[in-house]
Amino acid sequence: xxxxxxxxxxxLAAFTGYEIIARVPVILHTPLMSGxxxxxxxxxxxxxxxxxxxxxxxxxxxxxxxVLLGAGNAAGGYVVTERMLEMFKSSKPGAGKGHK
Amino acid sequence: xxxxxxxIKACYFLAAVxxxxxxxxxxSPRTARGGIVWAGVGxxxxxxxxFFLPDMHNLGLIIAAVVLGVxxxxxxxxxxxxxxxxxxxxxxxxxxxxxxxxxxxVELIGFVRNWALLHPPGVPDTAPLRPESWAINALPPxxxxxMLTPTELGLGVLGALIGAVSFSGSMIAFxxxxxxxxxxxxxxxxxxxxxxxxxxxxxxxxxxxxxxxSLPLIALFFALALLxxxxxxxxxxxxxxxxxxxxYNAFTGLAVGFEGFxxxxxxxxxxxxxxxxxGTLLTQLMAKAMNRSIxxxxxxxxxxxxxxxxxxxxxxxxxxxxxxxxxxxxxxxRVVIVPGYGMAVAQAQxxxxxxxxxxxxxxxxxxxxxxxxxxxxxxxxxxxxxxxxVPYDLIADMDDINPEFPATDVALVIGANDVVxxxxxxDPASPIYGMPILDVGKAGQVIVIKRGKGTGFAGxxxxxxxxxxxxxxxxxxxxxAGQLVTELKALDD
Numbered sequence: 001x002x003x004x005x006x007x008x009x010x011x012l013a014a015f016t017g018y019e020i021i022a023r024v025p026v027i028l029h030t031p032l033m034s035g036x037x038x039x040x041x042x043x044x045x046x047x048x049x050x051x052x053x054x055x056x057x058x059x060x061x062x063x064x065x066x067v068l069l070g071a072g073n074a075a076g077g078y079v080v081t082e083r084m085l086e087m088f089k090s091s092k093p094g095a096g097k098g099h100k
Numbered sequence: 101x102x103x104x105x106x107x108i109k110a111c112y113f114l115a116a117v118x119x120x121x122x123x124x125x126x127x128s129p130r131t132a133r134g135g136i137v138w139a140g141v142g143x144x145x146x147x148x149x150x151f152f153l154p155d156m157h158n159l160g161l162i163i164a165a166v167v168l169g170v171x172x173x174x175x176x177x178x179x180x181x182x183x184x185x186x187x188x189x190x191x192x193x194x195x196x197x198x199x200x201x202x203x204x205x206v207e208l209i210g211f212v213r214n215w216a217l218l219h220p221p222g223v224p225d226t227a228p229l230r231p232e233s234w235a236i237n238a239l240p241p242x243x244x245x246x247m248l249t250p251t252e253l254g255l256g257v258l259g260a261l262i263g264a265v266s267f268s269g270s271m272i273a274f275x276x277x278x279x280x281x282x283x284x285x286x287x288x289x290x291x292x293x294x295x296x297x298x299x300x301x302x303x304x305x306x307x308x309x310x311x312x313x314s315l316p317l318i319a320l321f322f323a324l325a326l327l328x329x330x331x332x333x334x335x336x337x338x339x340x341x342x343x344x345x346x347x348y349n350a351f352t353g354l355a356v357g358f359e360g361f362x363x364x365x366x367x368x369x370x371x372x373x374x375x376x377x378x379g380t381l382l383t384q385l386m387a388k389a390m391n392r393s394i395x396x397x398x399x400x401x402x403x404x405x406x407x408x409x410x411x412x413x414x415x416x417x418x419x420x421x422x423x424x425x426x427x428x429x430x431x432x433x434r435v436v437i438v439p440g441y442g443m444a445v446a447q448a449q450x451x452x453x454x455x456x457x458x459x460x461x462x463x464x465x466x467x468x469x470x471x472x473x474x475x476x477x478x479x480x481x482x483x484x485x486x487x488x489x490v491p492y493d494l495i496a497d498m499d500d501i502n503p504e505f506p507a508t509d510v511a512l513v514i515g516a517n518d519v520v521x522x523x524x525x526x527d528p529a530s531p532i533y534g535m536p537i538l539d540v541g542k543a544g545q546v547i548v549i550k551r552g553k554g555t556g557f558a559g560x561x562x563x564x565x566x567x568x569x570x571x572x573x574x575x576x577x578x579x580x581a582g583q584l585v586t587e588l589k590a591l592d593d
Binding site: 003006009010013014015016017018020021022023024025026027028029030031032033034035036037038039040041042043044045046047048049050051052053054055056058059060062063064065066067068069070071072073074075076077078079080081082083084085086087 | 115119120122123124126127128129132133135136137139140143146147149150151153155156157158159161162165166167168169170171172173174176177178180182185186188189191192193195196198199200201202203205206207209210213251345346349352353355356357359360361363365366367368369370371372373374375376377378379381382385386470472479480482483486487492495497
């Protein structure tokens with residue numbers, strides 16, 4: 001990949017990440033950290049590519065471990081984030097229900 | 101078949117868009133739940149598309165690893181208690197870092213193998229393994245053998261370094277939060293040793309890039325990087341773990357972005373960099389809440405200062421029993437409840453909310469005050485209180501509640517320690533000096549629910565416990581809250 005094109009992508013993606021988190025309320029910090037933890041689970045596809053191109057048994061072993069770890073990152077990150085966010089289900093902002 | 105590469109690229113593009121939109125939605129309470137689903141859909145598209153990339157071998161192994169990894173992580177993630185969420189984030193984050201390091205390792209090993217292919221033994225090899233001798237066709241090309249460019253090799257090594265550090269560091273963070281590693285590992289000259297270790301890792305990394313790549317050197321590189329992550333995290337106290345986990349989260353993001361560049365995969369680059377930047381900002385926010393810099397957390401004197409803590413506090417802790425405490429709060433006008441990690445450990449949030457509801461029924465004005473770094477992650481307490489069903493409008497931030505403490509009759513501290521320690525404001529020698537705290541001492545009465553007389557998580561004496569208006573209610577958080585509920589109900593009969 002062209003180095004400068006990648007540099008532009010790096011920069012724009014970094015700004016995007018910065019902007020997204022700049023206005024997040026404290027209450028969502030932990031779920032958001034968990035959510036971003038899930039998003040870098042995309043490393044799974046990189047590990048799949050590495051294993052897919054590996055040819056010696058040694059490379060295959062390391063690639064296999066990589067895919068295993070990446071799959072754990074993605075699946076675990078998703079489940080944990082979903083469980084955290086589930087708690088925000090009933091409590092609409094404005095607290096219409098309030099306390100009894 | 102010209103449409104297949106385009107379709108794959110389109111899937112990756114869609115995944116990148118869904119990740120960004122998903123994270124965006126996750127940053128607002130109203131849309132947060134949908135956000136993770138959007139990101140999840142993006143992930144499924146990206147993974148499915150990857151199976152159809154050209155020249156993919158070992159498909160059976162890939163499927164086996166994906167199925168195994170997903171099912172184990174899914175199962176543990178579903179089963180773990182809400183209180184254990186911080187360490188699960190650390191664990192899964194470490195796995196991501198490990199995966200990024202593995203990608204780097206496979207690429208490096210492949211690089212060495214290709215190099216050997218291009219230089220069969222017997223052929224005089226005058227050209228050293230240097231960047232300038234690649235890519236410019238100085239060597240006869242072999243079909244199916246593509247060498248990494250110098251930039252790709254450099255970023256691949258950097259990503260592998262960051263990923264490996266994030267892997268071993270996150271595993272230590274996980275072990276500490278899980279309670280498997282209670283002791284801080286501190287020895288004289290530790291900072292120097294760690295610096296030397298980091299320098300050695302970087303030097304070996306540079307050697308790999310400038311043309312000395314060989315299997316033993318690659319092994320040495322990963323051993324050093326993993327060891328550095330270990331050594332860097334071991335001396336850090338549990339109170340600083342949220343900042344460290346957040347930092348490693350950002351690290352893994354960066355590592356993924358760099359390895360994405362090596363593989364020429366835009367989805368990985370974008371997702372990795374977005375997380376890298378967001379994680380860095382989140383880490384800064386957390387460190388700021390503790391009035392410390394990230395450098396101070398990582399290389400600070402926290403361990404040393406806590407070890408030499410010679411501060412002696414005059415006076416004694418004054419106990420109170422549950423019935424007196426219940427009466428005191430039942431007839432108060434304003435009560436502020438300050439939860440901390442102890443509440444999470446004791447799983448006391450439901451009992452505490454039950455108690456608060458009884459107080460509310462009696463007409464007592466009850467609020468929950470949450471310190472930005474209470475628990476082990478920002479928002480940790482909010483999540484637990486939300487789980488127990490506490491409405492948002494009863495939960496107050498530190499800045500909103502601090503002016504209200506002088507008008508508060510009773511402050512009930514449950515399982516919080518360092519975030520209410522007045523020494524943070526008065527004692528420059530204290531390791532937590534300068535950290536903003538909740539001003540519970542200004543309330544008329546303070547009741548502290550605490551398991552025993554020991555120091556808190558950061559190992560620092562708390563002057564609040566010895567104050568004249570403080571009473572200690574010893575016991576496990578859940579049991580103590582249960583007693584309060586019983587006593588309060590008895591009052592009504």
